[in-house]
Amino acid sequence: AQKVTQAQTEISVVEKEDVTLDCVYETRDTTYYLFWYKQPPSGELVFLIRRNSFDEQNEISGRYSWNFQKSTSSFNFTITASQVVDSAVYFCALSEGTNAGKSTFGDGTTLTVKP
Amino acid sequence: DGGITQSPKYLFRKEGQNVTLSCEQNLNHDAMYWYRQDPGQGLRLIYYSQIVNDFQKGDIAEGYSVSREKKESFPLTVTSAQKNPTAFYLCASSYLGTSGNYNEQFFGPGTRLTVL
Numbered sequence: 342a343q344k345v346t347q348a349q350t351e352i353s354v355v356e357k358e359d360v361t362l363d364c365v366y367e368t369r370d371t372t373y374y375l376f377w378y379k380q381p382p383s384g385e386l387v388f389l390i391r392r393n394s395f396d397e398q399n400e401i402s403g404r405y406s407w408n409f410q411k412s413t414s415s416f417n418f419t420i421t422a423s424q425v426v427d428s429a430v431y432f433c434a435l436s437e438g439t440n441a442g443k444s445t446f447g448d449g450t451t452l453t454v455k456p
Numbered sequence: 457d458g459g460i461t462q463s464p465k466y467l468f469r470k471e472g473q474n475v476t477l478s479c480e481q482n483l484n485h486d487a488m489y490w491y492r493q494d495p496g497q498g499l500r501l502i503y504y505s506q507i508v509n510d511f512q513k514g515d516i517a518e519g520y521s522v523s524r525e526k527k528e529s530f531p532l533t534v535t536s537a538q539k540n541p542t543a544f545y546l547c548a549s550s551y552l553g554t555s556g557n558y559n560e561q562f563f564g565p566g567t568r569l570t571v572l
Contacts, residue, residue: 345498347498350496376560376561378563384546385564385565386546386561388560388561388562391559391560432498432499442487442506442550443501444501444561445501446498446499448496448497448498449497449498
């Protein structure tokens with residue numbers, strides 16, 4: 342069975358600090374997809390990134406970067422120079438190749454960025 | 457504008473009543489999903505549908521029912537059999553990629569259901 346663990350329930354940082362959100366996953370499939378979503382206070386989840394199991398290349402998008410390591414089954418998310426607008430709940434999710442229509446979500450990490 | 461709409465935003469229900477939550481998408485996505493979110497917890501899958509007139513149970517389907525008569529619509533009924541229906545309900549959709557796999561999900565704004 343697939344499982345996603347986000348061990349950090351809450352993180353609080355001061356603006357401009359860098360912060361890393363951890364995500365560890367479990368799956369028996371060799372083909373799978375990993376996602377990060379952001380849920381601001383309004384409640385609507387916003388897609389941030391997708392990574393498939395065959396592509397371990399790390400990605401950077403502005404202040405956001407993602408580190409995918411199959412050896413440790415981790416897909417961590419780093420925000421550089423955090424801003425107050427980054428305050429939200431962040432979810433990591435996993436879809437297996439055998440049933441890629443169905444995603445399993447972690448419990449989320451609540452990030453608070455203080456001015 | 458393309459997107460997913462959910463209505464109503466807030467819904468109050470008396471115990472013992474069935475209630476239907478609406479979800480519509482104009483993204484032409486094949487798959488649609490319903491999730492439940494409780495405070496401080498992640499999303500739990502209730503039902504999902506990958507094609508019209510077909511749907512599958514998720515992890516917590518008991519006390520819920522759905523229909524998929526049209527590609528763009530996937531209403532969720534919370535029945536009186538659902539013991540703890542007070543929660544935030546999110547609808548999502550995704551499209552089938554060229555490789556035959558589903559891609560990221562797009563979410564609606566959610567419906568907050570409160571049972572009085």
